[in-house]
Amino acid sequence: MTDTPIKTHRDGHVLEVTLDRPKANAIDLATSRIMGEVFTAFRDDPDLRVAIVTGAGEKFFCPGWDLKAAAEGDAVDGDYGLGGFGGLQELRGLNKPVIAAVNGICCGGGLELALSADIILAADHASFALPEIRSGTVADAASIKLPKRIPYHIAMEMLFTGRWLDADEAARWGMINHIYPAADLMAEARKMAALLASGPPLVYAAIKEVVREAEDMKFQDAMNRITKSQFETVEKLYRSEDQLEGARAFAEKRDPVWKGQ
Known part of the structure; x- marks a missing residue:
């Protein structure tokens, strides 16, 4: 795909999905619907076995909901499309491995997107937060998922305060699997994907x-x-x-x- 905020690349049994919405890779309703179509097609294609989801550029994986689009009329409870926000969180029957390659800032709905993957790899400069509290709203999916993934008290501190975790702390609490130098992140994600694609x-x-x-x-x-x-x-x-x-x-x-x- 070219003229779309979602770029895809197919390599054998592996599908790479890149969120590419300058400047920050935020997700609006239209982008979420495209992502839902992409991940549904991945789910339903018998020749695809593994997906990698990442962000374009070196600064942002995804900051989540596009507040600028919201200010212009995108309703926070609007039509996110198949799979809910980001196409992954509520996609039924997705029984294939998904790898998140977090290449930078990963917060709000972007962190919820990463948590929807099965394996999370991160660049050494990646950072993580749930800043919704500061805008007077709730990180709903993260409120469900995060306390089950990392220690309860750490999850609640993130939800209550919006504080940031660097990659080292995120790994220490078990939020992510591995940390790599930024230049090596995608190569390592592809290596992991190839390993999984060779499996049953x-x-x-x-x-x-x-x-x-x-x-x-x-x-x-x-x-x-x-x-x-x-x-x-x-x-x-x-x-x-x-x-x-x-x-x-x-x-x-x-x-x-x-x-x-």
Whole structure:
């Protein structure tokens, strides 16, 4: 794509999605709807296995909601499109790995977007915050997600005060996976994506569904759903060619060839 705030690049089984809205990569309603279409297409394309989401430039990953667009009439409760704000947070059935490559300032809805990914990699100059408190509003998705991802008291301090975390502190609290020099960030994200793309897509799908659905369930209730064949992705995996391929490859001492079937 060229004449759009969302640039995409496809490399084999990997889709790179770049938010490119100068000056700060903020998201308005129209951009959110495009992102929803992009991530829905990624979800539904059997040949795509992994996505990387990042921001253009070296300063901003995403500051979240475009306040300038809001001042000009974009309603904060308007039509964000498929998947809700940023196309990822509420996208049903997204059972493929998503990597966020945070290349700079990541705050507000931008942090919520990053938290919607499965793995978060960050440049060494990246910074993170939830500044909504200062504009008299609530970081709604972050209020749900963040206290489950990092220590409760740190999450609440971020929500209550809007204070910033640098990349080192974000990693210390477990918000992000790895920190890299800015010049190496995308190469490392692509390396991670290639590793995941070489893995078994049906297993990834089963992992994501089980993790998502079991989040608020008791352990035994979740296990009972598995044994009663109530997770669609798990049942598909157990009846797949890939399940047999994994066993054969192990017995034959060779690398498996995953087909996603």
